[in-house]
Amino acid sequence: MKKSFFKVVLPALLVLAAVTGCKQPNAQADNAPAEVQSTELFRTSQSWDGAELPDYLQGRPELVAMKYVFPAGKKLSWHEHNVMNFGVLVQGELTIIGQDGKEKTVHAGEGVVEMVGTIHHGENRGKETAVLYMFYASQKDLPLSVQHPEIPLE
Numbered sequence: 001m002k003k004s005f006f007k008v009v010l011p012a013l014l015v016l017a018a019v020t021g022c023k024q025p026n027a028q029a030d031n032a033p034a035e036v037q038s039t040e041l042f043r044t045s046q047s048w049d050g051a052e053l054p055d056y057l058q059g060r061p062e063l064v065a066m067k068y069v070f071p072a073g074k075k076l077s078w079h080e081h082n083v084m085n086f087g088v089l090v091q092g093e094l095t096i097i098g099q100d101g102k103e104k105t106v107h108a109g110e111g112v113v114e115m116v117g118t119i120h121h122g123e124n125r126g127k128e129t130a131v132l133y134m135f136y137a138s139q140k141d142l143p144l145s146v147q148h149p150e151i152p153l154e
Contacts, residue, residue: 041088041111048096048104048112053084062140070094070130075123078151081144085136086113092130096122099151106132119148 045053070076070092078099089106096112097103099119106112114120114134124130136144 042086042113044113046113047115047118049098049102049115049118051115051118053113054116056137057083057139057142059139062138062142064136064138064144066134066136066144068132068134070122070124070132072124072127072129075153076121077153078119078121078148079145080119080148081114081116081136082142082146083136083138083144084113084116085134085144086111087132087134088112090131090133092124092128093126094122094130094132095125096120119151121153 047053072092088111089108091108093105093107095103095105096114097120098115104112105125122132138144
């Protein structure tokens, strides 16, 4: 039986809200709203390149939340994901490049749904450190990504 979106991804969304909404837990921002606000960042069944996302895995889910910090000018190696994942860039900008040459630049405050089963890499072309929170709908002992060191970065 396939897990529903709400059973698998909703807990990750709650973590996302907590992480991105609590940058300064004891400080009151001058421009803080008087009421709780919610903003939908995306609702999709496609990755950023337009490919349809796969069906959920069978079995017990393992939700994983990761924080990635990309210093200015740094790149990840070529890799691919076996599981669906999505996230929000909270600082800087990050460009994701598919092996086919398609690319998308994500800016602070924007969300991204990663490619699944497609080789790609990310790089920070900006002058500021980029901080990305990613959430994976995985299973125990399943790697979040498969590296492809045989493909050189340019």
